[in-house]
Amino acid sequence: MFLEYIDHKCTDEELKEIVCKHGLLQYNIDATEGLLLKPGVNVNLVCRDKDGNVIGGIMCETYLECLDINVLWVAEAYRGKGIGYRLMNEAERLGKEAGCIYSITSTFSFQAPNFYKRQGYELYSVLDCFPNNICSYQYKKKL
Structure with a gap:
C-alpha cells in the first residue's frame, strides 16, 4: 500500500530527481527520440x-x-x-x-x-x- 502526501520541502537532490535523473527530462528525451537534445x-x-x-x-x-x-x-x-x-x-x-x-x-x-x-x-x-x-x-x- 502506498502512502501519498505532498511535502512542502524539496531538496536539491529531489529537484534533480524530478527534472533530470528519471523525471521530466528523461521522459522528454525518450518521447522525442533524442531530438530534444539537438543541438544541445x-x-x-x-x-x-x-x-x-x-x-x-x-x-x-x-x-x-x-x-x-x-x-x-x-x-x-x-x-x-x-x-x-x-x-x-x-x-x-x-x-x-x-x-x-x-x-x-x-x-x-x-x-x-x-x-x-x-x-x-x-x-x-x-x-x-x-x-x-x-x-x-x-x-x-x-x-
Missing part, C-alpha cells in the same frame, strides 16, 4: 564597456533545433545604441551555426515586445491573464 548548446554572450563593465547580455539554450532566448538585457544607459540588436544577431548566428532552424522568446508588455518585432520576430501567442493589463507575448523567427 548554450549560447551565453556578454557585452562590456571599454572599462570591462557588463552593460548587456543574452542567455539562450537550444533544444528541438530551436534557439530559446531566455534573457536579453541591456543596461538602461546603453539602450537604443544597437547593443541588443548586436547581441541578438550574434546569438542567432551561433544558434544557426549549431543547427537551429528557429528562434523563440517571450517578453512581457512592460518589457520589449516592439524590439522583437523590429528584429523580424513573429508574434504567435498572447497571454492576457495577468493583473494590471500585463500581457506575455511569445515570438518566433525562422533562422
Whole structure:
C-alpha cells in the first residue's frame, strides 16, 4: 500500500530527481527520440564597456533545433545604441551555426515586445491573464 502526501520541502537532490535523473527530462528525451537534445548548446554572450563593465547580455539554450532566448538585457544607459540588436544577431548566428532552424522568446508588455518585432520576430501567442493589463507575448523567427 502506498502512502501519498505532498511535502512542502524539496531538496536539491529531489529537484534533480524530478527534472533530470528519471523525471521530466528523461521522459522528454525518450518521447522525442533524442531530438530534444539537438543541438544541445548554450549560447551565453556578454557585452562590456571599454572599462570591462557588463552593460548587456543574452542567455539562450537550444533544444528541438530551436534557439530559446531566455534573457536579453541591456543596461538602461546603453539602450537604443544597437547593443541588443548586436547581441541578438550574434546569438542567432551561433544558434544557426549549431543547427537551429528557429528562434523563440517571450517578453512581457512592460518589457520589449516592439524590439522583437523590429528584429523580424513573429508574434504567435498572447497571454492576457495577468493583473494590471500585463500581457506575455511569445515570438518566433525562422533562422
